[in-house]
Amino acid sequence: xxxxxFRAALREALDEEMERDEAIYLIGEDIGKFGGAYRVxxxxxxxxxxxxxxxxxxxxxxxxxxxxxxxxxxxxxxxxLMTINFSLIAFDQIVQNAAKIRYMFGGEVGVPxxxxxxxxxxxxxxxxxxxxxxxxxxxxPGLIVLAPTTPEDAKGMLKTAIRxxxxxxxxxxxxxxxxxxxxxxxDYTVPIGKAAVRRQGSDLTIVAVSRQAxxxxxAAEKLxxxxxxxxxxxxxxxxxxxxxTITRSVRKTNRLLIVEEGWPTYGVGAEIAAGVQERCFDDLxxxxxxxxxxxxxxxxxxxxxxxxxxxxxxxVRRALKTIGRNGRGAA
Amino acid sequence: xxxVKMPKLSDTMEEGTVLEWKKQDGDEVKRxxxxxxxxxDKASFEIEAEADGAxxxxxxxxxxxxxxxxxxxIGEGAGEAAPAKKAPAKPKxxxxxxxxxxxxxxxxxxxxxxxGPPAGRGGEKTESDGExxxxxxxRLARERGVDLASIKGSGPGGRIVKEDVLAxxxxxxxxxxxxxxPAARRxxxxxxxEEPTRMQATIARRMTQSKTTVPHFYVTVECQVDxxxxxxxxxxxxxxxxxxxxxxxxxxxxCALALQRYPEVNASWVDGHxxxxxxxxIGLAVPPEKGLGLLVPVVHDVxxxxxxALSIEARQVIERARAGRPSPxxxxxxxxxxxxxxxxxxxxxxxxxxxxEAGILxxxxxxxxxxxxxxxxxxxxVMRLTLSVDHxxxxxxxxxxxxxxxxxxxxxxxxxxxxxxxx
Numbered sequence: 001x002x003x004x005x006f007r008a009a010l011r012e013a014l015d016e017e018m019e020r021d022e023a024i025y026l027i028g029e030d031i032g033k034f035g036g037a038y039r040v041x042x043x044x045x046x047x048x049x050x051x052x053x054x055x056x057x058x059x060x061x062x063x064x065x066x067x068x069x070x071x072x073x074x075x076x077x078x079x080x081l082m083t084i085n086f087s088l089i090a091f092d093q094i095v096q097n098a099a100k101i102r103y104m105f106g107g108e109v110g111v112p113x114x115x116x117x118x119x120x121x122x123x124x125x126x127x128x129x130x131x132x133x134x135x136x137x138x139x140x141p142g143l144i145v146l147a148p149t150t151p152e153d154a155k156g157m158l159k160t161a162i163r164x165x166x167x168x169x170x171x172x173x174x175x176x177x178x179x180x181x182x183x184x185x186x187d188y189t190v191p192i193g194k195a196a197v198r199r200q201g202s203d204l205t206i207v208a209v210s211r212q213a214x215x216x217x218x219a220a221e222k223l224x225x226x227x228x229x230x231x232x233x234x235x236x237x238x239x240x241x242x243x244x245t246i247t248r249s250v251r252k253t254n255r256l257l258i259v260e261e262g263w264p265t266y267g268v269g270a271e272i273a274a275g276v277q278e279r280c281f282d283d284l285x286x287x288x289x290x291x292x293x294x295x296x297x298x299x300x301x302x303x304x305x306x307x308x309x310x311x312x313x314x315x316v317r318r319a320l321k322t323i324g325r326n327g328r329g330a331a
Numbered sequence: 332x333x334x335v336k337m338p339k340l341s342d343t344m345e346e347g348t349v350l351e352w353k354k355q356d357g358d359e360v361k362r363x364x365x366x367x368x369x370x371x372d373k374a375s376f377e378i379e380a381e382a383d384g385a386x387x388x389x390x391x392x393x394x395x396x397x398x399x400x401x402x403x404x405i406g407e408g409a410g411e412a413a414p415a416k417k418a419p420a421k422p423k424x425x426x427x428x429x430x431x432x433x434x435x436x437x438x439x440x441x442x443x444x445x446x447g448p449p450a451g452r453g454g455e456k457t458e459s460d461g462e463x464x465x466x467x468x469x470r471l472a473r474e475r476g477v478d479l480a481s482i483k484g485s486g487p488g489g490r491i492v493k494e495d496v497l498a499x500x501x502x503x504x505x506x507x508x509x510x511x512x513p514a515a516r517r518x519x520x521x522x523x524x525e526e527p528t529r530m531q532a533t534i535a536r537r538m539t540q541s542k543t544t545v546p547h548f549y550v551t552v553e554c555q556v557d558x559x560x561x562x563x564x565x566x567x568x569x570x571x572x573x574x575x576x577x578x579x580x581x582x583x584x585x586c587a588l589a590l591q592r593y594p595e596v597n598a599s600w601v602d603g604h605x606x607x608x609x610x611x612x613i614g615l616a617v618p619p620e621k622g623l624g625l626l627v628p629v630v631h632d633v634x635x636x637x638x639x640a641l642s643i644e645a646r647q648v649i650e651r652a653r654a655g656r657p658s659p660x661x662x663x664x665x666x667x668x669x670x671x672x673x674x675x676x677x678x679x680x681x682x683x684x685x686x687x688e689a690g691i692l693x694x695x696x697x698x699x700x701x702x703x704x705x706x707x708x709x710x711x712x713v714m715r716l717t718l719s720v721d722h723x724x725x726x727x728x729x730x731x732x733x734x735x736x737x738x739x740x741x742x743x744x745x746x747x748x749x750x751x752x753x754x
């Protein structure tokens with residue numbers, strides 16, 4: 001075990017997997033000579049050469065289309081889109097081809113491919129470059145959608161994604177790249193479709209996705225000062241969802257808050273709230289609440305941007321509302 | 332027209348109370364004039380007008396409202412001041428007539444366009460259809476044979492929740508025959524009920540939490556402080572900027588050095604783990620300028636500041652906090668605390684730990700007392716220090732060693748004015 005940065009853990013996964021399987025190659029913008037916009041692929045060109053680390057032109061639909069074709073014919077591409085915002089240009093390839101080819105070819109051909117995409121807000125990248133598109137991909141049958149939040153998961157989940165026979169959308173929150181944490185040495189994998197209980201609690205369940213799961217853990221500490229014992233679940237897998245872990249927790253705490261950075265309308269929270277009330281109606285002691293980003297194009301102004309993204313304090317407030325309390329001191 | 336909103340005074344402030352309006356509804360106010368006194372959980376402070384115009388008060392005195400909520404408006408002219416709606420008092424669940432129970436207004440995070448009616452109410456008729464109860468409460472009531480109509484809900488909007496049903500289930504007799512409401516318990520004639528300020532309520536809650544959940548033990552030492560008193564006098568007279576160095580400042584420096592030497596003390600017990608703090612930040616217990624209460628302004632990174640610098644900073648932090656105008660960070664992030672009641676003449680006392688810190692030093696008065704020096708009885712200056720320890724975080728030996736180190740430093744005060752070692 002050693003402490004590593006989130007981005008270094010991702011690089012380690014890529015490196016170890018490429019060493020293990022020659023069919024794996026990387027393709028994306030500036031991933032070779034430049035080492036990746038976020039330095040995740042640093043040094044891999046030197047080690048594996050131009051055939052396996054491909055600097056692509058600025059043409060996302062070409063990159064993803066190329067990856068899909070090569071995956072269908074036996075390779076295992078790992079695509080890096082510079083940010084999730086540019087994936088919209090490749091949306092047709094992802095939705096119409098990557099997600100459907102296994103079905104349309106009667107299961108004879110698959111698309112074992114990973115698309116890595118940094119995303120999320122908080123860096124003053126303004127309205128066009130601050131998206132959280134969990135939902136956009138989470139609604140598509142045929143895709144797997146993952147969002148790790150710890151360096152350990154980053155490595156283990158990327159390995160699982162690379163080894164899966166289906167297209168995996170691998171969402172990396174930009175804000176987490178410099179997160180430091182313990183990463184087990186050598187080979188290990190983290191299963192798809194399993195949420196992680198980050199903190200045990202008895203008063204309410206907070207299910208959070210991507211970076212919000214990190215903030216939810218901070219919020220849980222603050223809630224403890226309010227004598228509220230929150231259970232924090234890091235969703236990790238957006239599609240498929242881990243209903244077992246979520247419902248087990250809600251049956252224990254009887255209350256649920258779902259937190260996401262993206263817009264809440266038709267969001268991750270909406271999906272989980274619907275699923276939980278179906279499964280746990282008689283276990284609920286309070287309405288399920290959601291918290292998400294402000295429903296506006298992300299502002300460039302730093303203060304406005306901050307106000308548009310849920311903070312740990314926002315989570316605390318929303319959690320207290322779930323419990324039926326108004327805030328600090330107001331028992 | 333400009334809105335006057337409940338300001339955010341500290342990172343932790345979530346709501347505030349208007350203690351007093353300094354202007355009347357309808358008064359013409361000028362930019363910069365004090366409008367009201369606001370109280371948060373930690374301090375009270377004044378807010379000023381940010382525009383000229385007629386004041387229209389929206390939130391009455393004594394009401395607690397969340398940070399950011401409009402509490403008044405300032406209109407362009409006297410006639411324009413009246414806003415469309417007067418915000419109602421924060422709804423009190425108990426007093427809301429249940430017949431009028433309306434769906435709770437959603438907050439901004441849900442769909443902005445979702446103006447439609449709430450989904451149809453469940454069609455299933457139950458014996459208690461008229462009561463607002465959570466699904467879980469309904470199930471429990473069914474299982475336990477509790478009649479929901481006999482229960483008063485404690486949830487938002489009077490909703491009956493799990494705890495209400497469980498409480499009712501424990502006293503089935505009460506459910507059948509509701510007791511005639513006993514004459515509301517009247518306060519004894521010779522007792523006057525006084526509502527605490529938010530700060531006092533917070534202190535009550537946190538101190539109870541500390542004393543009931545943190546296992547305290549105490550260690551006391553007596554220090555001979557002739558040298559320290561002498562050095563303080565020398566500093567006052569000879570070192571520019573050090574004129575106002577206090578014994579508390581010297582103790583703060585001593586504690587910082589001792590905390591560096593015994594990092595186990597600079598820690599917390601959180602969720603079954605030790606949290607070792609990388610920073611050494613010391614809180615100083617002081618009374619607020621107005622009213623009764625307790626504030627703990629914090630001097631951060633004490634280990635990286637020399638005596639004079641931290642003396643100046645401590646004075647500034649204390650002044651800001653006592654005046655009710657703390658800067659961000661002034662009231663949080665402490666890793667250890669000092670409470671000095673020496674100026675009130677106490678010999679020694681035991682302080683209650685300020686969680687999540689794991690230690691607090693209680694300081695008594697400096698007194699002339701007989702001391703034995705080299706086998707000779709002399710008159711010397713002594714001061715008693717009592718350390719309160721969170722026994723989960725460290726133990727008797729460490730507590731004794733830490734306090735012994737503080738004593739050694741205070742008795743050899745030249746160590747307190749040594750320059751800070753470069754990192």
